[in-house]
Amino acid sequence: MVCTANDLQGWKDFPKGLKVLLLDGDINSAAETKAKLEAMDYNISSFYDENEALSACSSRPEDFHVAIVEVSTSSSEGGFKFLEHAKDLPTIMTSNNHCLSTMMKCIALGAVEFLNKPLSEDNLRNIWQHVVHKAFNAGASVLPESPKPVRESVESMLIDVGNLSKLSYSDHEHSTGSDKYPAPSTPQLKQGERLLDGEDCQDQTNCSTEKESGEHDGDSKSVDTSCENLNTESMTKPIKPEKNLIKGEEDFADGCKGEIAVSLNPNNRKFLSKAGGNSTSSNKASVRDSCEIKANRKKMKVDWAPELHKKFVQAVEQLGVDQAIPSRILELMKVEGLTRHNVASHLQKYRIQKRQIVPRDEDRRWTNQRDQMQRSYCVQRPIMAYPPYHPNHTLSPPPAYPMWGQPGSETAGVRVWGPLGYPLCQPFPTVHADAWGFPVLPPPQAPFSYTHASIIHLNYITYAIFNMVGFHNAKAVDYRFDVPQNSFEHHPAEEEVVDKVVKEAMSKPWLPLPLGLKPPSADSVLAELSKQGISNITKDSSLS
């Protein structure tokens, strides 16, 4: 049954009770999967026969919300038949023969996701996302009367699940109050997620309905210093909307100069960094309060949170090495309250950092220590959080990556600063591979699993790859996931497009699939595959 937004609205403990149709020819694996799912309070209906599953599906559509179907090697239809016929049901395909072409075929035929066996609990736990996704996308035309409740209910459930799957990597470091709740959409990203989720995550779900109307496009760089934004927002009426957060101490007696700022600072920073994650209204309120308070009276250190830094980097990129001077950067950033000094200071640091990285030969040893830090820094900010960015308002995007001059400086070891850290040549592989269910990647430095919303994004990405790069490259991207450095090399233009698309997809999960692209047709997919001799796809299940 196609779950609608309204259905979700009235759903008590949402993910619980989700009706899952499980089709798996392997009794053992089916039982195992079922057990896991049931442990998560899902409602499972197991089928070993494709046709039975299908008929059950058509006769009692209301009995299923999502399907998990094994790409069977024994069955004649292989599970594809189901996939093709159960169009209304978000269908997740699984397989234990980790075959790229199979995966592609599944996606092409409409699978919402492809997971390799064995199915991890994380993967299973998050299947509800597809229901939500479908509900909101399908129901786009039939908007729920009141988006609010829906959003709230979904929001809370997001949090629940978020916490659940979060336990793996913990609560170490600052888990003070407001930090408790991870950003709903990608809880496991921790720090890094703010960039993407920042303001958006709060509305993510209802965005699927609202944002579509288009308010979200412009270059109004969605996320910026969350606090500043909220702050100015909430401050609009009160007092000087201008420089409230960051500066504005001069007006007061020096008496209260440092003290108050200092004491409030911690809160603020939390907010700055986690604004997106707080969905509890009370939480929100309190944070907002503290924000306001200090807004009035204190200049605070600028917290160069990822969002802010990203803006900074964008500005710098846009300006180019010669023009990148504090005042201009400041303009481009359009961040209220930020001063030229702040920017100058940051720029200083930025350049220093830059310098250390470029001459990455001799002085390696000096940077050793630093290197390590950079690495860990990178871990905190997974790729997902930093899709390559392309200024969309610039007519001719300047050579985005090699931004700080240094014509020859490739982005090899750079991990610290923004997009720079993400070599263009391998925009998505590493991380996404895992989320795709490929056991390939040793989930080494990333203790988190990219599930949740990310999963959905991955499909967008795949589409993007399909469409823009073609199978040739898509293939390269996948298999080993150590993308040959030049897999994209021959398609500079496409590369940009892909980046853009990927970025868009990842930052706007609520958007309907197209995102400017179309899923590949099954035929083109298969044609391309066979052209490349990958056609061990077999199981020709009459493509539609």
Place this chain on the structure above:
DNA sequence: CTCGGAATAT
């Protein structure tokens, strides 16, 4: 006086 940028202070 402004600015950018380096040096220095917090």
Place this chain on the structure above:
DNA sequence: CATATTCCGA
């Protein structure tokens, strides 16, 4: 340590 503040030449 990161960021702010100061200093200095243009």
